[in-house]
Amino acid sequence: MFLMYAVCLLCSSTACTMSMDELSKPRRRSRPNDAAETVDVAAERRKARESTESTAAREPDPPPATATHEEPDPVRSAFTTTQPTPAQVRVRGPVNVVMINGDEVTVEEILYPIWDKLELAARAQSPGIYRQQVVDLVQNQFQRHVNDLLVYQEAIKELTEENIAQLDKFVEQRLTDQIAEKFDGLEPRFEEHVRARGWSREQELKSIKRFYVAGMFIGERIKSRLNLTRDTLVKMYNEQKAQFTTPERRTMRLIDMPYRAFLGSAAAPNAADWTEARRKAQETMARAAQALADGDDFTAVAMQYSKGVNAASGGGWRPITRGALKASYAPVTDALFTLPEGGTSEVLSNDEGLFLVRCEKIDAKQEVSFADAQSLIRDELIEKERRAAYQSLTMRLRADAQIDMSEAARFLRAVAEAAPKHKSETASVTP
Numbered sequence: 001m002f003l004m005y006a007v008c009l010l011c012s013s014t015a016c017t018m019s020m021d022e023l024s025k026p027r028r029r030s031r032p033n034d035a036a037e038t039v040d041v042a043a044e045r046r047k048a049r050e051s052t053e054s055t056a057a058r059e060p061d062p063p064p065a066t067a068t069h070e071e072p073d074p075v076r077s078a079f080t081t082t083q084p085t086p087a088q089v090r091v092r093g094p095v096n097v098v099m100i101n102g103d104e105v106t107v108e109e110i111l112y113p114i115w116d117k118l119e120l121a122a123r124a125q126s127p128g129i130y131r132q133q134v135v136d137l138v139q140n141q142f143q144r145h146v147n148d149l150l151v152y153q154e155a156i157k158e159l160t161e162e163n164i165a166q167l168d169k170f171v172e173q174r175l176t177d178q179i180a181e182k183f184d185g186l187e188p189r190f191e192e193h194v195r196a197r198g199w200s201r202e203q204e205l206k207s208i209k210r211f212y213v214a215g216m217f218i219g220e221r222i223k224s225r226l227n228l229t230r231d232t233l234v235k236m237y238n239e240q241k242a243q244f245t246t247p248e249r250r251t252m253r254l255i256d257m258p259y260r261a262f263l264g265s266a267a268a269p270n271a272a273d274w275t276e277a278r279r280k281a282q283e284t285m286a287r288a289a290q291a292l293a294d295g296d297d298f299t300a301v302a303m304q305y306s307k308g309v310n311a312a313s314g315g316g317w318r319p320i321t322r323g324a325l326k327a328s329y330a331p332v333t334d335a336l337f338t339l340p341e342g343g344t345s346e347v348l349s350n351d352e353g354l355f356l357v358r359c360e361k362i363d364a365k366q367e368v369s370f371a372d373a374q375s376l377i378r379d380e381l382i383e384k385e386r387r388a389a390y391q392s393l394t395m396r397l398r399a400d401a402q403i404d405m406s407e408a409a410r411f412l413r414a415v416a417e418a419a420p421k422h423k424s425e426t427a428s429v430t431p
Contacts, residue, residue, distance in 0.1 A: 097411070110141050111141075121133045122419075138416050147390070147398075171209045175204060178208075221393070226385060237374065237377060246365065249319040249320060253299060253315040255285070256355055257306065257355070258352055261353075262280040319361070328352050340359065345358070
C-alpha cells in the first residue's frame with residue numbers, strides 16, 4: 001500500500017499534443033548498407049554513447065525528397081540481412097539504443113516482451129507473413145514502450161528516496177512471486193529463460209518497476225473523475241441488462257429431408273422432377289416417423305433416414321437460441337422451443353423440405369444479479385477511464401519528449417534484425 005501513498009505526491013503533467021506515428025518514421029534517409037558487424041549488446045551500447053555525437057556531425061543531410069520518393073520502412077528493410085542470435089544485434093553504427101528524454105531504450109527492452117510471440121510466428125507462418133508480423137509487433141511494442149516510459153518519467157519525479165527504497169523492495173517481491181508462479185520458484189530456470197532472450201534479472205526488475213509506478217500514477221489521476229456510487233452502478237446495470245443475461249438455449253436432434261436431396265441426377269429439374277422428389281421425401285419421412293412410433297431410438301432413425309448436414313452424427317446440433325437459425329429452419333425453431341425436454345415434434349414442412357425435431361436438452365435463461373454484476377461494472381468503468389487518462393497524458397508528454405528521430409528509425413531496424421530467425425532461414429544454415 002506504500003505505493004498509493006507515494007503516488008499521491010506526484011504532480012500532473014503539462015498540456016501538449018503529438019502523433020505517435022512520428023516515433024516510427026525516419027526524418028533522415030538511412031545511409032546505404034555498409035559492412036555490418038555482429039557485436040555484443042552491452043559493448044555496442046557503450047560504443048553508441050561514445051560515438052553518437054560524432055556520427056551525427058559526420059552524416060550529411062539527406063537530399064530533398066521528390067514527389068515520387070518514399071522513405072524506406074526501417075523495420076521491413078531489416079530483413080534484407082541475416083539476423084543474429086537473441087543476445088546479439090547486427091547493427092550499422094549507434095542504433096542499438098535510442099534516447100527518450102535522456103533515458104536509454106535498448107533493443108532488448110522492445111524485443112523481450114514480444115520474443116515468444118515472434119518465435120511462435122517464425123515456426124508457424126510463411127516468410128512473408130512472418131516479416132510483416134515482425135514489422136507490426138516491433139512498431140507497436142516500440143510505441144507502447146515509449147508511452148510507458150514517458151508516464152514513468154513523469155510519475156517518478158516526486159518520489160522521495162524513501163519511497164523509491166520501498167518501491168524497490170516491492171518490485172523484488174513481485175519478481176519473486178513471478179518466478180514462483182512461472183518457474184516453480186527455481187531461480188536458475190528463470191535466469192536461463194531471460195538469458196536466452198538477451199534479457200537479465202536487472203532488466204526485468206526495471207520493467208516491473210516502470211509498470212507499477214506508471215499504473216499507480218494513472219490510477220491516482222482518475223480517482224477524482226470517477227463517481228462510482230451505488231446509484232451509478234445500478235443505472236449502468238439496467239442500461240446493460242442484456243450483457244448480464246444468457247438467453248434460453250436448446251439442444252436438438254433433427255431428421256431433415258430437403259426435397260433437393262431426392263432429385264436424383266436431374267441436372268435441370270423441371271416441375272415433374274420436383275413433384276417426384278417431394279413424393280419420395282414424404283414416403284421416406286413416413287417410414288422414419290413410423291420407426292419412431294415403434295419405439296426406435298431417434299439417433300438411429302436419423303442416421304438411417306435423414307438427408308441433412310448432421311445425419312451422420314444422428315442429427316445432433318449444438319445448443320441454439322431462438323431465432324439463431326436461418327429463415328428456412330423457422331418451423332424447426334418454433335417447434336423446438338415449444339417442446340418439453342425429450343419431446344419430439346410432428347412432421348414439419350416448408351417449401352424446401354420436411355423435418356422431425358427432438359428436444360434433447362433445455363438450458364434455462366440465466367440472469368446475473370446486480371450483486372454479482374456490480375464488481376464487473378465497476379472494473380469496466382475504471383478501465384475505460386484509465387485508458388482515456390493514459391491516452392490523454394501520453395499525448396501531452398510526447399509533445400515535449402526529446403527523441404532523436406533519425407536514431408529512432410535506425411533503432412527500429414536493429415530491433416527487427418535481432419528478431420528470431422524464420423524457420424526457413426534456420427533450416428538453411430543447419431549442417
